[in-house]
Amino acid sequence: EDQVTQSPEALRLQEGESSSLNCSYTVSGLRGLFWYRQDPGKGPEFLFTLYSAGEEKEKERLKATLTKKESFLHITAPKPEDSATYLCAVQVQNDYKLSFGAGTTVTVRA
Amino acid sequence: DTEVTQTPKHLVMGMTNKKSLKCEQHMGHRAMYWYKQKAKKPPELMFVYSYEKLSINESVPSRFSPECPNSSLLNLHLHALQPEDSALYLCASSQESSGSYEQYFGPGTRLTVT
Numbered sequence: 001e002d003q004v005t006q007s008p009e010a011l012r013l014q015e016g017e018s019s020s021l022n023c024s025y026t027v028s029g030l031r032g033l034f035w036y037r038q039d040p041g042k043g044p045e046f047l048f049t050l051y052s053a054g055e056e057k058e059k060e061r062l063k064a065t066l067t068k069k070e071s072f073l074h075i076t077a078p079k080p081e082d083s084a085t086y087l088c089a090v091q092v093q094n095d096y097k098l099s100f101g102a103g104t105t106v107t108v109r110a
Numbered sequence: 111d112t113e114v115t116q117t118p119k120h121l122v123m124g125m126t127n128k129k130s131l132k133c134e135q136h137m138g139h140r141a142m143y144w145y146k147q148k149a150k151k152p153p154e155l156m157f158v159y160s161y162e163k164l165s166i167n168e169s170v171p172s173r174f175s176p177e178c179p180n181s182s183l184l185n186l187h188l189h190a191l192q193p194e195d196s197a198l199y200l201c202a203s204s205q206e207s208s209g210s211y212e213q214y215f216g217p218g219t220r221l222t223v224t
Contacts, residue, residue: 032212041198043116043200043202043215043216043218046213046214046215051209091211096141096160096165097155097158097166098155100153102151103152
């Protein structure tokens with residue numbers, strides 16, 4: 001069975017304090033790993049897709065990386081507006097289903 | 111434009127009511143999804159439509175009935191719901207072509223069953 005584990009569950013940062021979120025996964029035949037950001041009461045917002053080990057994607061203060069067993073989401077010099085829950089999801093070949101991790105809730109204090 | 115729209119934003123219904131949730135996308139995506147999300151939990155897949163045909167039903171109770179009238183629209187018909195069905199209902203779509211499998215989510219409908 002596909003498993004996706006995110007850590008930590010919660011992360012409290014001071015503004016400007018860089019950190020990383022982890023997503024470890026166990027799947028057979030990975031098609032893609034996806035990162036989403038979700039604000040309270042809203043739908044998840046797509047951030048990145050990673051397809052193969054060694055791949056990296058960047059967007060503003062966020063950078064996502066992928067290995068064969070895990071993915072990291074690095075937040076560089078975060079701002080309060082980066083506060084959200086970050087969800088990791090994996091999809092296997094020939095399947096529509098996303099298997100989500102439980103998420104990491106990030107709070108950035110000014 | 112990567113927008114998925116959902117109506118209504120909020121819905122309160124009694125256990126004997128019949129209501130419908132609506133979702134629309136104009137990105138030319140060929141797959142559309144319904145998810146259910148409870149507080150502090152990740153989204154759970156309910157249904158998948160691919161090329162307007164039901165592809166996946168994740169053992170969802172029959173009081174939830176999906177419908178895909180055309181390639182841009184997705185409905186979720188609700189009947190005789192239970193209080194435990196109260197949740198955020200999310201619609202999503204994806205292109206499903208080589209190199210483009212990410213799902214784009216709508217803002218959701220907050221459903222309360224009384």
